Amino acid sequence: MDVKTGLFYLFSAVLLFAGFRVITARNPVYAALYLVLAFFQASAIWLLLRAEFLAISLVLVYVGAVMVLFLFVVMMLDINVDSLREGFWRHFPLAAGVGALIALEMAAVLMGGFRLAAPKNPLATGPNTSNTLELGKLLYTDYLYPLEIAAVILLVAMFAAIALTLRARKDSKYVNPADQVRVKARDRVRIVQMPATRAAQPVAEEQAAAAETKA
Structure with missing residues (x-):
């Protein structure tokens, strides 16, 4: 060896x-x-x-x-790992059956051997051959359709994962983009007219006015 x-x-x-x-x-x-x-x-x-x-x-x-x-x-x-183990024995028969089925399928494939057809464009071999280049040629010529099907499946899986995990939270600050687009300047800023200066009142007058207000 x-x-x-x-x-x-x-x-x-x-x-x-x-x-x-x-x-x-x-x-x-x-x-x-x-x-x-x-x-x-x-x-x-x-x-x-x-x-x-x-x-x-x-x-x-x-x-x-x-x-x-x-x-x-x-x-x-x-x-919480303990909560994940609660239904283990309840689902064990189904999981064992699926595992045995997969094992039998793999055994049937391995015992029968791999009878793959020769590619249309055989890979070039040699000391100066780039396996990355040859792999790219093979993927985008003979195996183009399986590659595209795998890409579509992964894209659908990504959308499904986003749809399953996306939850609306009550405490999240969310603003509708349509409302942001339709907003106008007068809705954002309100101008209030106020006098520039104001005469200061004596302390006694302020206390008398406060007493009258309480009465």
């Missing part, structure tokens, strides 16, 4: 362990950190396959952006 094979088994073992801990960790912060570890191990496996662009993209996009956002949200929300 050479060094490359040994590194592959090492990264794969750590990846499986991290993935297992993601779903078994009691603390959501620990689960997110284990997911970061899983992403790093998957990136290392991509490097072994000489897919540098995918490895760097995985680290930059998922570890550098998505997981930082997940950790920020989880730590700011202060999730």
